[in-house]
Each structure stands twice: as structure tokens, then as C-alpha cells.
Amino acid sequence: MAGPTFDRYRFIRRADNLADDQATSAQIGLVLTSTTSQEDVQRLFLSRLRQVIWGDNAPHHWHEDFLGEGVLSLVDLSGITAPVYQPQFFLIGPKDGTNRIFRTTPFHFRQDAVFGIQIEVFHNGRRLIQGAPTDTAASADYTVSESGGVGTGFDTINLLTFAPVRASSLIAKFQVAP
Numbered sequence: 001m002a003g004p005t006f007d008r009y010r011f012i013r014r015a016d017n018l019a020d021d022q023a024t025s026a027q028i029g030l031v032l033t034s035t036t037s038q039e040d041v042q043r044l045f046l047s048r049l050r051q052v053i054w055g056d057n058a059p060h061h062w063h064e065d066f067l068g069e070g071v072l073s074l075v076d077l078s079g080i081t082a083p084v085y086q087p088q089f090f091l092i093g094p095k096d097g098t099n100r101i102f103r104t105t106p107f108h109f110r111q112d113a114v115f116g117i118q119i120e121v122f123h124n125g126r127r128l129i130q131g132a133p134t135d136t137a138a139s140a141d142y143t144v145s146e147s148g149g150v151g152t153g154f155d156t157i158n159l160l161t162f163a164p165v166r167a168s169s170l171i172a173k174f175q176v177a178p
Contacts, residue, residue, distance in 0.1 A: 108153030
């Protein structure tokens with residue numbers, strides 16, 4: 001089966017105020033099966049670019065001023081720093097069957113109930129249930145606190161239901177606080 005053949009033309013599409021380069025996903029799908037010119041390919045490319053930037057049903061055009069609209073360029077997006085995660089951090093503290101307080105030293109972790117950001121603690125592979133600072137052992141396995149006082153950064157895990165022994169594996173997964 002031979003692929004489509006394309007007719008060439010003498011100019012490259014440029015940004016303009018015409019609506020002929022604002023195809024929707026459905027229109028692009030229909031035209032792709034019958035495209036015969038390089039101009040159609042460019043028009044579809046520009047329409048797809050517009051969809052990537054603004055979405056399929058947005059009233060924007062691909063030639064609009066991105067900076068004025070607050071759309072970041074790929075270069076600007078690459079400068080955004082992503083949060084740092086500790087995917088497997090062994091909690092620090094003696095595992096002697098009596099100690100129930102462990103730390104994430106030297107890191108502090110983020111706790112943000114609004115965004116659902118919290119530390120996850122695992123004992124021998126089982127995820128423990130985090131509770132509020134006033135919770136008792138009946139409703140949670142551990143609580144978190146700031147060892148240096150309010151506003152200094154969360155870094156302490158207070159186990160409520162058990163005290164790990166030497167053979168225990170106590171691991172945390174968390175987002176590092178800035």
C-alpha cells in the first residue's frame with residue numbers, strides 16, 4: 001500500500017488572524033485521510049500546536065502573544081524546579097523495642113493537608129496510618145511533629161501502636177520541604 005503523495009507549494013504558512021488554521025481534533029482526523037498538499041499538513045500541524053497549548057475548545061489562536069497570555073515557553077517550563085522526593089528513607093532512631101520516636105534528619109518533610117502532601121511510613125512493607133497530633137493508638141499508627149517547634153519543619157515520626165525491634169524495617173517516603 002503506497003502512502004499519500006503531497007503537492008508542494010511556494011510559501012510556508014505564517015501567523016495570521018484568519019481562522020483557517022483553527023481545526024478541531026475531529027476536523028484534523030477527517031482531513032488526515034485525504035490530505036494532498038504540504039499546506040494542509042502545515043495547517044494541521046499549527047492546529048495541533050494550538051490544541052496542545054490552549055486545548056481543543058479554547059477561544060485562543062496559535063499566533064497569539066503567549067507571554068501576554070501567561071503561557072510559559074518550553075525553555076521557561078524547563079527552569080521550573082520539581083519537588084525533591086525521598087522515595088525510600090530509613091528513619092533514624094534506635095530500634096530497641098521501647099523507642100517510638102524516629103526522625104528524618106537531615107531532611108524536613110512537607111505536610112500539607114490541603115494538597116494531600118504527607119509523609120508515608122512503612123513498617124516491614126506495610127503502610128502505616130497517619131493521624132492528627134491528638135489521635136490515639138486506636139485510630140492511627142503514628143503522628144508527625146516538628147522537633148524544633150512550630151514553623152521549624154516536620155522531621156519527627158511518633159509511633160503510637162508499637163515500638164520497632166532491631167529486625168524491623170522502618171522506611172519513609174516523603175517530599176522534602178524547601
